[in-house]
Amino acid sequence: MNWIILVVAGLLEIGWAIGLKYSQGFTKLGPSIATVCCLLFSIVLLGVSMKTLPVGTAYAIWVGIGAIGTALFGIVLFDESTDVIKLVSLGLIFAGIIGLKLAHS
Template identity: 70%
Template sequence: MNWMILFVAGLFEIAWAVGLKYSEGFTRFWPSVATVLSLVVSFLLLGLAMKSLPVGTAYAVWVGIGAVGTAVLGIVLFNESTEMLKLVSLGLICAGIVGLKLAHA
């Protein structure tokens, strides 16, 4: 269950990271509110997951989910580059996340 909580925390990390772009430096009210709420939920869920998961593993997985998800949404929503090195690097982060999960089992 804690891995699912950690995964959801990572999804909220993606939401607040992308929300930062939409808030335009916190100058737009509703995107700013959604960003801050997503950040709070993400941190609360991360803290909850860390009750039983090792801190290093939980944090690395949380950051990895956020980094990969944010980069993918940057490509989809903001037409960011899809250079091969970028895609391979994102794949390596995903491999690291899977490796950390398997190492914990």
């Protein structure tokens, strides 16, 4: 169950990272509130997942999910670059997440 909680925490990390862009430096109320809510829930769920998961593994996976998701949303929503080096690097982060999960099993 804590793995699921960790994944949800990672997805919420994507939400607050993208929310930062939409909040325009916390000058727009709605996106700012959504960003702060995602941030708080993400941190709380990360902490809950760490009750049974190793801190290094949980944190690395949380950051990895956030990094990959934020980069992909940046490509889709903000027309950011999709050069090969960027995509390969995201693939390596994904491989690292899978490796950490397998190492914990």
